[in-house]
Amino acid sequence: MNSATKEATGPVCSGEHREEQASKSANQITVDISDIQVSADPGAVIVTYALGSCIAVMVHDPVRGAGGMIHYMLPLSATSPDKAKSKPAMFADTGIPLLFEKMYELGCQKKDMVVKVAGGGALYDDKGTFNIGKRNYTVLRKMFWKNEIIIAAEDVGGAKSRTVRLHVGSGRVVVRSQGKEADL
Amino acid sequence: MIGKEEILKRIQSLHTLPASTARLSALVNDPKAGASDFEAVIRPDPALTANLLRMANSAYFGLSREVTSVRQAITLLGIKRVYEVASSVTFSRMLPATVPGYEIDATHFWLHCVGVAVLAERLAEELGRKAPDLIFTAGLLHDMGKLAIGSFLVDASEEVFGRVLDDSIDLAAAEKIVLGMDHADVGSDLAEHWNLPGPVSWAARWHHNPGEAPENVDRNLVDLVHVADGLAHSLGLGADRGELARTILPSAIERLGVNVRRLEFTASETIGQIYGMTELFSKCAGGVG
Numbered sequence: 429m430n431s432a433t434k435e436a437t438g439p440v441c442s443g444e445h446r447e448e449q450a451s452k453s454a455n456q457i458t459v460d461i462s463d464i465q466v467s468a469d470p471g472a473v474i475v476t477y478a479l480g481s482c483i484a485v486m487v488h489d490p491v492r493g494a495g496g497m498i499h500y501m502l503p504l505s506a507t508s509p510d511k512a513k514s515k516p517a518m519f520a521d522t523g524i525p526l527l528f529e530k531m532y533e534l535g536c537q538k539k540d541m542v543v544k545v546a547g548g549g550a551l552y553d554d555k556g557t558f559n560i561g562k563r564n565y566t567v568l569r570k571m572f573w574k575n576e577i578i579i580a581a582e583d584v585g586g587a588k589s590r591t592v593r594l595h596v597g598s599g600r601v602v603v604r605s606q607g608k609e610a611d612l
Numbered sequence: 613m614i615g616k617e618e619i620l621k622r623i624q625s626l627h628t629l630p631a632s633t634a635r636l637s638a639l640v641n642d643p644k645a646g647a648s649d650f651e652a653v654i655r656p657d658p659a660l661t662a663n664l665l666r667m668a669n670s671a672y673f674g675l676s677r678e679v680t681s682v683r684q685a686i687t688l689l690g691i692k693r694v695y696e697v698a699s700s701v702t703f704s705r706m707l708p709a710t711v712p713g714y715e716i717d718a719t720h721f722w723l724h725c726v727g728v729a730v731l732a733e734r735l736a737e738e739l740g741r742k743a744p745d746l747i748f749t750a751g752l753l754h755d756m757g758k759l760a761i762g763s764f765l766v767d768a769s770e771e772v773f774g775r776v777l778d779d780s781i782d783l784a785a786a787e788k789i790v791l792g793m794d795h796a797d798v799g800s801d802l803a804e805h806w807n808l809p810g811p812v813s814w815a816a817r818w819h820h821n822p823g824e825a826p827e828n829v830d831r832n833l834v835d836l837v838h839v840a841d842g843l844a845h846s847l848g849l850g851a852d853r854g855e856l857a858r859t860i861l862p863s864a865i866e867r868l869g870v871n872v873r874r875l876e877f878t879a880s881e882t883i884g885q886i887y888g889m890t891e892l893f894s895k896c897a898g899g900v901g
Contacts, residue, residue, distance in 0.1 A: 461847070461848065461887075462883065477848075479848055480845060480846045480855075481847065481848075482847065482848055501879065501880070502876050502879065502880055504876075507873065507876050508877060511881070515884075518883075549855075550846070550856065551845060551858045551860050552780075552859040553842075553859070553860040555865075557870075557871065558842060558872065558875070560875065560876060560879075561846070563876075586856075587855060587856040587858075588855055589848060589851040589856055607773075
């Protein structure tokens with residue numbers, strides 16, 4: 429990415445956002461922090477920016493032709509039951525079930541769903557005191573194991589910030605990090 | 613490698629500090645200054661007055677009734693708080709559309725700044741400590757060196773970020789190797805050049821290495837800003853090209869006595885406020901966005 433060449437493309441926005449604007453698809457749905465979005469529009473692209481220690485779970489149902497994404501910030505709702513009520517997608521344990529419920533509401537079935545995971549990064553922290561990303565991932569693994577959900581692909585950990593796109597029509601997931609883009 | 617002198621020249625050529633901010637900074641450094649002195653600076657500036665009242669009435673500052681005058685704001689919030697609010701408004705107006713070199717736009721840079729200000733202040737409270745004087749402003753302005761160093765970084769960015777990736781060193785360390793100084797050095801020089809209060813210069817200088825701060829520096833303040841900075845990056849608040857390549861020092865965490873659950877609680881309680889306040893700044897006339 430070279431900011432100098434892209435500065436002129438429009439209003440104030442980051443490198444990632446700028447690129448997005450240049451190649452904006454017909455229906456782009458942004459998932460904010462502590463947010464869930466689902467769609468059954470085959471032309472839609474669901475995107476979330478700057479996952480640090482936060483985790484995004486992408487679910488795609490090729491049979492129903494639907495997709496969904498959560499961007500959760502913290503592992504456990506016990507941290508703040510009040511916030512869990514007003515913002516359930518802030519936490520893995522209240523948010524992930526809600527993502528699946530929203531997919532069921534679209535007519536999706538659990539057996540058809542393909543699940544991918546990205547995020548859970550960490551700063552350089554030898555003692556791991558700070559490792560919210562690892563805690564976010566551990567809780568997710570426990571929940572998926574208990575509910576017999578298999579992770580089809582994942583890109584987690586490391587000192588990386590990630591931007592993730594889910595193409596609802598194809599189920600393609602693209603992760604952008606450290607200036608490079610790769611399919612997940 | 614560029615010399616300190618060249619960087620300082622760059623600092624001189626940066627936007628001039630707005631006259632009202634300079635005068636308020638002088639007042640906050642002066643123990644004899646009183647409410648009427650602050651009022652005399654703020655009131656003649658209609659944009660500053662309007663934005664000060666807008667910010668002062670936001671939920672973050674927790675006033676039980678609406679303030680409609682500068683005098684009222686000073687009475688209810690106190691001189692230091694009014695300085696913090698007024699200076700944050702004027703600084704938000706000084707941001708360029710993008711911060712060169714770091715590949716981050718003003719809105720996301722400011723989101724990070726507000727994030728560190730709010731997290732540092734709230735963390736002090738969560739740890740049962742009195743928030744150090746001016747910690748909100750110190751947190752808000754901790755990265756201002758990036759504004760001055762950014763244009764040098766454009767030419768050196770491949771080398772700096774190449775070192776971050778290849779050698780797994782943090783961003784500030786890579787800056788120091790390639791440029792001879794890092795954004796922390798530059799930020800504190802800038803704070804001193806502008807005669808900003810001590811805590812602002814301390815946080816700018818020591819936020820990546822609080823353990824090395826000399827004795828005259830409020831160690832508690834620089835530890836809180838260091839941890840808040842790490843937490844803000846971790847939460848994705850204002851990811852620049854350095855991404856998560858930041859070091860969190862176990863010694864700072866130990867001195868504060870903070871653990872991951874406390875950090876998570878602080879994050880859950882403040883994330884909404886951080887986004888809300890960033891949006892409010894963007895509504896201030898001539899502000900970000």
